[in-house]
Amino acid sequence: MPLIVRPIGMIHSPLEDPAGAPIQPVYADGLTGAVEILEPFAEGLADLEGFDRVWLLYWCHRSAEARMRVVPYRDTRQRGLFATRAPSRPNPIGLSCVRLLRIERNVLHVADLDILDGTPLLDLKPYVPEFDSFPDSRPGWLARPNAPRRRADRRFHDRPGPPQTSA
Amino acid sequence: MPLIVRPIGMIHSPLEDPAGAPIQPVYADGLTGAVEILEPFAEGLADLEGFDRVWLLYWCHRSAEARMRVVPYRDTRQRGLFATRAPSRPNPIGLSCVRLLRIERNVLHVADLDILDGTPLLDLKPYVPEFDSFPDSRPGWLARPNAPRRRADRRFHDRPGPPQTSA
Secondary structure: OOEEEOOOEEEEOOOOOOOOOEOOHHHOOOOEEEEEEOHHHHHHHOOOOOEOEEEEEEEOOOEOOOOOEEOOOOOOOOEEHHHOOOOOOOOOEEEEEEEEEEEEOOEEEEEOOOOOOOEEEEEEEEOOHHHHOOOOOOEHHHHOOOOOOOEOOOOOEOOOOOOOOOO | OOEEEOOOEEEEOOOOOOOOOEOOHHHOOOOEEEEEEOHHHHHHHOOOOOEOEEEEEEEOOOEOOOOOEEOOOOOOOOEEHHHOOOOOOOOOEEEEEEEEEEEEOOEEEEEOOOOOOOEEEEEEEEOOHHHHOOOOOOEHHHHOOOOOOOEOOOOOEOOOOOOOOOO
16 A cells, blocks of 8 residues: 655755764754755644744655664664664655744744755654653664764665765 | 655554544554564564654555645645645645554554544655654644644545444
8 A cells, every 4th residue: 555745845064974863852053954845735734933943844765675673873773774773764754843933934944853854844843842852762773872973874774875965 | 857766564443433533643542553564575564573663655546636725634724735734735644753662573463543434545654753853843834733633534535434332
C-alpha cells in the first residue's frame, strides 16, 4: 500500500554537506535559515507566531538506503535503527524542533537548524510542552553515549556533497 | 514531486471511532495498545527497550481533506492549520509520543495511545529529552485554550465510524 506525500515547502539552510552538519537542533549553535511554504498553504501559518518552537517534518532527500543495524553518531557499536535518530530510515522522514524567530508572509525564519539546504518540507506543527515535553523520560543507551559526536559525517548519505565547509 | 511512503507496521488500538478518542497522548489516561512492526523491519527494534517513550509517526488514514483554517478542538474560533495539531493536513502525518511498556519480538506494547485502530505506521524514533524536551517553550494560543476539550469528535474525519464506544 504505497502512500503519496507532496512537499508543502522547502528548507533553505547554510548546510550544503552532510559532513560537518549538526546531528540535532540542540547542537546547531543557533544556526539560522528559512522555511519557505508554498503559496497554497501560506494561509495555514496564521496564529503560529507566539509559539517559541515548531516541529519540522521533512523528507531526508540525501539519505542512503535504510539498514536495520547502524552505528549511530553517538556510539561506537551497532544499534537497532529504530533506537537511533539516524536519517536513513525505511521512510526517510526527519523530525526537528527548531526555534521560530519570525514569519514574513510565507517564510518562517528559524534558528537551531540541523537540516540540509533544499530539503523538502512535509509538515509543520506547533511545539506544545504539554504534549511534547517529558524531561525525565529515560533515554535508553543515549543516557551514556559512547561517542561525543555532535557533527555528522557521510555514513548515512548516498551521494558525495560539495567540499566540506567550515561548519 | 510526489514521494512515496510505505507502512512499516500497523497500530492496534481500542479506539475505533474518532469521536470520543483522546486528542493527544497526555489525555489518553494510560490507554494501551500494540504497535506491530512488519517482519523485514523487526531487527531495527534492537536496543529500543530502555527508552521510556517513543515517537510514532503514522498516516492519519481516516482524516478528511485539509483546510488551511480550522476550529481546533481546544478553541472556539478559527486558527491557521499549522498552528494546530489537527489530523487533517496536506500530508496527514501524525506524531504521538507514547510510553513504551515492553517489546515482544516485532510487537511494541505501548500506553497513552491516542491513535485509531488500524492506522499505518510510517516511522518510530526514540524519545530523547535532550533533543525533544523544552518545558518552557511558549505555546502560543494554546497557553490559554478557549475550550477544555480532551476528546475528539468527527470534525476532521471523512467517513462515519461505527457507533461511538464508551471511550
